[in-house]
Amino acid sequence: MKHLYGKPFPTILSLLFAVLLCASASQAEQGPLMMATTTSTDNTGLLEYMAPLVKEATGIELKWVATGTGQALKLGENCDADVLMVHAPAAEKAFVEAGFGLNRRQFMYNDFIIIGPEADPAGIKGKDTCGAFKAVLDSKAVFVSRGDDSGTHKKELALWNDCVNAVPDKEGWYRQAGQGMLATINIAGEQTGYTLTDRGTYISYEANLGGNPPLRILSEGDQKLLNQYSVIEVNPERCPKAQQELARKFGDWLVSKEGQNAIAAFKLEGKQLFFPNAEGN
Numbered sequence: 001m002k003h004l005y006g007k008p009f010p011t012i013l014s015l016l017f018a019v020l021l022c023a024s025a026s027q028a029e030q031g032p033l034m035m036a037t038t039t040s041t042d043n044t045g046l047l048e049y050m051a052p053l054v055k056e057a058t059g060i061e062l063k064w065v066a067t068g069t070g071q072a073l074k075l076g077e078n079c080d081a082d083v084l085m086v087h088a089p090a091a092e093k094a095f096v097e098a099g100f101g102l103n104r105r106q107f108m109y110n111d112f113i114i115i116g117p118e119a120d121p122a123g124i125k126g127k128d129t130c131g132a133f134k135a136v137l138d139s140k141a142v143f144v145s146r147g148d149d150s151g152t153h154k155k156e157l158a159l160w161n162d163c164v165n166a167v168p169d170k171e172g173w174y175r176q177a178g179q180g181m182l183a184t185i186n187i188a189g190e191q192t193g194y195t196l197t198d199r200g201t202y203i204s205y206e207a208n209l210g211g212n213p214p215l216r217i218l219s220e221g222d223q224k225l226l227n228q229y230s231v232i233e234v235n236p237e238r239c240p241k242a243q244q245e246l247a248r249k250f251g252d253w254l255v256s257k258e259g260q261n262a263i264a265a266f267k268l269e270g271k272q273l274f275f276p277n278a279e280g281n
Contacts, residue, residue, distance in 0.1 A: 032061040033246045036073075036081035036150055039180040041229075044200040044273050046266055053262050058249050068150025068180075076100055076232070079239035083247035084232040087198075088151035092230055101232040102244070107254045107278045108263050109228045112155060113189030113202060114219035115185070116141075116194035124194070125218045130163035132219040136165055138172045142193030146184045147176025151227075156196045159224065190213040198227050200273035207269045229274070230254075254278070 001113045041047050042064070051062045067073065069086040073095050076084050084101065086092055114124065114132050122141040124132035136143050146153040158168040168174045175191070177184040181201040184235045188195040195215075197205075206213050231254050233247040255278035263276045 017180055019185045021067075031243070032063040033243060033250055034080070034082045035062060035064040035085055035250075036071075036075040036083075037064050037066055037085040037180070038069050038072065038087055038229075039066045040087070040131040040152070040198045040201050041085060043180065043182050044204045045268065046200070046263075046274065049233060049266050050262065054250065054253060057258060058103070058253055060246055060250055062250070066180075068146070068148045068153065070149030070151075070154070070243055073100075076234045077238075079234070079242065082234055082243040084234070085229065086151060086232065087156045087227055087229045089228055089230070091154060092232060096232065100238055102234055102235050103248065103251065103276065104230050104232045105229055105251055105255055106230050107251075107259070108276050109276045110199045110274050111220070112152070112196055112225040113199050113217050114194060115188070115202060115215040116218050117189075117192045117214065118216050119192075120218055121192075122194065127219055127225045129159060129219060133159060133163040134207060136194055137168060140171070142173050142188070142191045143168075144173065144184055144188040144191060144193045145169075145174065146181065146195075147178045150181075150183060152196060152198060155227070159196070160222070162271045174236050194218075194241075201273050203268050203273055211269070 028140060035048070047064055050079050054060050054062050069088040069091060072084050072086050073091060075081045076095065077100050086279070091199055092104055114129070116122070116124065116264050122135045123138040124135045145156055157167050169176070175193070177187050181197055182205060185197055185201070186197055202217065231251045233244050233251065234242040236242045237242045260276035263273065263274050266273060
């Protein structure tokens with residue numbers, strides 16, 4: 001056997017073993033990509049649909065915790081996630097400006113809707129957003145808020161402030177569920193009340209009830225009701241174990257033509273739940 005500086009050259013077998021060992025160690029360090037996201041992306045089935053597509057395209061194993069956007073941002077701050085998929089633009093921008101997140105990218109949207117009983121005791125049907133909120137306030141009809149610091153809750157509070165200059169959280173007819181979107185819709189249905197929801201979750205709720213749910217869409221289409229989603233990488237300078245490279249790769253897929261087409265193709269009962277809007281696609 002030939003020697004170099006008194007030591008034998010490694011054999012092909014030993015080199016191969018070393019390469020495999022390094023690859024194995026790298027994979028062990030990499031692990032799955034941990035995402036904190038909103039209940040709407042989970043309740044609608046979008047994530048279960050998307051995970052195998054992401055795996056096939058990028059090799060990334062996606063795991064997630066679905067919660068309100070406020071809590072998802074906290075998970076990012078606490079280094080309990082690698083990437084965030086959220087829908088509260090003002091809070092997201094504050095998260096990035098505080099140094100917790102990087103590379104915030106918008107990639108899809110749907111819209112919020114105001115739903116309520118078919119009898120519509122507050123008479124909001126056909127009104128714009130502020131007309132609907134004012135009618136609920138004037139009639140003192142039951143309104144069920146998520147009350148959980150989610151993106152939907154943040155939007156609802158902003159709408160109350162914009163439309164009637166105050167959140168009626170001291171009123172008996174204004175009730176806070178402190179739960180996710182589907183649970184909040186069900187509570188509103190039980191109490192013959194109104195609530196604000198994203199359209200995707202409502203479509204899922206409607207499908208679960210055979211297309212004949214107790215709560216119907218009564219106010220929709222207002223520009224105020226746009227529901228924008230973004231993906232944000234957790235900053236490794238704040239969270240050294242954050243897998244930013246994987247998070248970036250996942251975000252790249254979301255805004256790619258392939259990812260955008262996958263979002264557009266996701267439907268329930270023949271209805272499109274989310275609409276791609278990444279820049280350049």
